[in-house]
Amino acid sequence: MPVEWQPVQQSRTHELVLRSIEERVFAGELRAGDRLPPERELAPVLGVSRSALREALRVLETIGVLVAQPGRGPDAGARIVRNPDDALGRLLRLHFALGSYSLHDVLEARVVLERSSFEGAACHAPIEDLDEAAELVAGMAEPGIGVSAFNDLDTRFHVLIARSSGNALTSTLTSAVRESVRPLILRALEAVEDWPATARALNAEHRTLLTLVREGSGPEAADLVEWHIRGLHGTLVDGPVGPVGPSSS
Amino acid sequence: MPVEWQPVQQSRTHELVLRSIEERVFAGELRAGDRLPPERELAPVLGVSRSALREALRVLETIGVLVAQPGRGPDAGARIVRNPDDALGRLLRLHFALGSYSLHDVLEARVVLERSSFEGAACHAPIEDLDEAAELVAGMAEPGIGVSAFNDLDTRFHVLIARSSGNALTSTLTSAVRESVRPLILRALEAVEDWPATARALNAEHRTLLTLVREGSGPEAADLVEWHIRGLHGTLVDGPVGPVGPSSS
DNA sequence: CCCGGCGATGTGGTCGGACCTCACATCGGA
DNA sequence: TCCGATGTGAGGTCCGACCACATCGCCGGG
Numbered sequence: 433m434p435v436e437w438q439p440v441q442q443s444r445t446h447e448l449v450l451r452s453i454e455e456r457v458f459a460g461e462l463r464a465g466d467r468l469p470p471e472r473e474l475a476p477v478l479g480v481s482r483s484a485l486r487e488a489l490r491v492l493e494t495i496g497v498l499v500a501q502p503g504r505g506p507d508a509g510a511r512i513v514r515n516p517d518d519a520l521g522r523l524l525r526l527h528f529a530l531g532s533y534s535l536h537d538v539l540e541a542r543v544v545l546e547r548s549s550f551e552g553a554a555c556h557a558p559i560e561d562l563d564e565a566a567e568l569v570a571g572m573a574e575p576g577i578g579v580s581a582f583n584d585l586d587t588r589f590h591v592l593i594a595r596s597s598g599n600a601l602t603s604t605l606t607s608a609v610r611e612s613v614r615p616l617i618l619r620a621l622e623a624v625e626d627w628p629a630t631a632r633a634l635n636a637e638h639r640t641l642l643t644l645v646r647e648g649s650g651p652e653a654a655d656l657v658e659w660h661i662r663g664l665h666g667t668l669v670d671g672p673v674g675p676v677g678p679s680s681s
Numbered sequence: 682m683p684v685e686w687q688p689v690q691q692s693r694t695h696e697l698v699l700r701s702i703e704e705r706v707f708a709g710e711l712r713a714g715d716r717l718p719p720e721r722e723l724a725p726v727l728g729v730s731r732s733a734l735r736e737a738l739r740v741l742e743t744i745g746v747l748v749a750q751p752g753r754g755p756d757a758g759a760r761i762v763r764n765p766d767d768a769l770g771r772l773l774r775l776h777f778a779l780g781s782y783s784l785h786d787v788l789e790a791r792v793v794l795e796r797s798s799f800e801g802a803a804c805h806a807p808i809e810d811l812d813e814a815a816e817l818v819a820g821m822a823e824p825g826i827g828v829s830a831f832n833d834l835d836t837r838f839h840v841l842i843a844r845s846s847g848n849a850l851t852s853t854l855t856s857a858v859r860e861s862v863r864p865l866i867l868r869a870l871e872a873v874e875d876w877p878a879t880a881r882a883l884n885a886e887h888r889t890l891l892t893l894v895r896e897g898s899g900p901e902a903a904d905l906v907e908w909h910i911r912g913l914h915g916t917l918v919d920g921p922v923g924p925v926g927p928s929s930s
Numbered sequence: 931c932c933c934g935g936c937g938a939t940g941t942g943g944t945c946g947g948a949c950c951t952c953a954c955a956t957c958g959g960a
Numbered sequence: 961t962c963c964g965a966t967g968t969g970a971g972g973t974c975c976g977a978c979c980a981c982a983t984c985g986c987c988g989g990g
Contacts, residue, residue: 482974487735489942490695537848541851730946731945731946751972
């Protein structure tokens with residue numbers, strides 16, 4: 433046999449419905465902002481039950497392609513939207529927790545993506561984003577800031593830079609990857625010995641990063657953020673915090 | 682008010698179920714390979730109807746965390762698995778079709794990811810993967826190969842290199858991004874004027890890439906693949922093929 | 931004439947029950 | 961001993977009903 437046999441995949445109905453709607457999207461017949469017919473109308477048109485249709489809609493909803501609101505009026509019903517971030521974040525978080533990806537893999541991915549983010553941000557980040565980033569950095573420099581609050585601000589800082597890089601895709605990916613390791617970083621920060629000193633060191637890096645981005649020094653910012661990320665992940669593997677997986681801890 | 686109000690988000694039951702199962706995964710109580718109780722048992726335990734539970738399971742299934750098989754025996758039932766690739770691919774394809782990402786964004790993402798892939802592959806790609814890649818390259822060099830078959834092999838080549846880089850996460854991301862532009866590339870190749878010449882040029886690049894990877898020249902391979910990708914995407918925007926989105930092009 | 935209350939309407943959300951298909955497990959007859 | 965009919969339990973599908981909610985529009989009081 434020339435190639436391996438494909439399972440004939442005789443489908444479950446909801447899968448067919450999903451495929452049908454996807455094709456409409458690929459064909460450009462469904463665009464962001466469009467409304468789908470009500471479930472009770474669409475189901476018989478597609479020749480399936482409402483349950484099967486709803487399962488397909490649910491899937492589309494969780495991958496950020498659809499939102500559904502009950503009620504009546506212009507906002508009600510199922511609408512096509514573009515909100516990939518939540519879905520991607522959930523996906524990566526779950527798979528990271530399941531051990532699909534090692535910490536090392538995530539580290540490398542972060543390095544690659546954030547280098548690109550910072551380089552992009554150095555080239556064309558809007559001023560207001562940089563000002564907002566400055567506020568975040570200032571927030572992290574507050575004396576006596578808690579680990580949790582710091583982690584929140586740190587996440588928002590990196591995500592903001594990614595978004596301001598002008599590339600929606602790498603921005604989404606960066607956010608998702610950063611979010612997926614967020615609980616791990618939180619635990620690592622909680623376990624650090626001299627927290628104030630660590631915070632100061634991280635803050636210094638953040639300030640320098642922001643300065644480099646402001647003056648358009650893309651490559652330097654990229655190098656520094658790589659060092660920044662590798663340093664933090666180094667404490668992850670060295671520290672007493674084990675991986676999420678079943679091993680030890 | 683200190684911070685903006687969060688919508689209270691009183692959730693729909695299936696969302697609660699989803700969250701509940703997710704927490705089990707995050708807590709490490711559910712691992713890859715584990716089986717969930719039958720739907721008819723689990724639903725009353727969680728205090729929801731089977732429909733709500735099924736919607737949550739369906740979501741988990743489409744993000745590659747779960748597979749469900751009917752019947753009886755060791756393979757039957759709902760099992761936790763790790764198969765993020767399909768889900769990620771579908772997600773990116775849909776959002777790309779919806780115009781969440783511009784062609785430029787995808788180009789940059791591909792460049793960043795595949796540079797990393799090829800550098801990784803040059804460092805530690807297993808011999809058998811390289812041999813398989815050589816077969817793919819040879820397949821693409823077949824005289825009179827069709828555009829569609831070429832595109833298939835080309836996709837498999839890039840995905841294979843990504844997988845052999847040893848990084849599961851960037852591999853998955855690379856595959857997903859490459860797959861998301863697959864139909865676009867197909868249309869661009871179909872529209873090319875002198876197809877045999879184009880194929881020859883691309884094949885030469887592929888051969889050189891493979892050689893560089895084989896001899897461990899990571900940076901050189903990265904530079905070449907960047908040039909390779911930018912060249913191909915250049916034909917995309919130049920060619921008569923417009924982007925899927927509604928915007929002008 | 932204006933305006934506030936209140937029911938009609940239509941939407942998604944949920945639920946319980948019923949039946950189907952499938953694949954394994956079992957047991958009986960050849 | 962072997963083989964096929966049958967039982968059983970899993971997910972897959974469908975149906976009908978009800979619920980919660982938001983809007984629309986009527987209607988009566990001011």
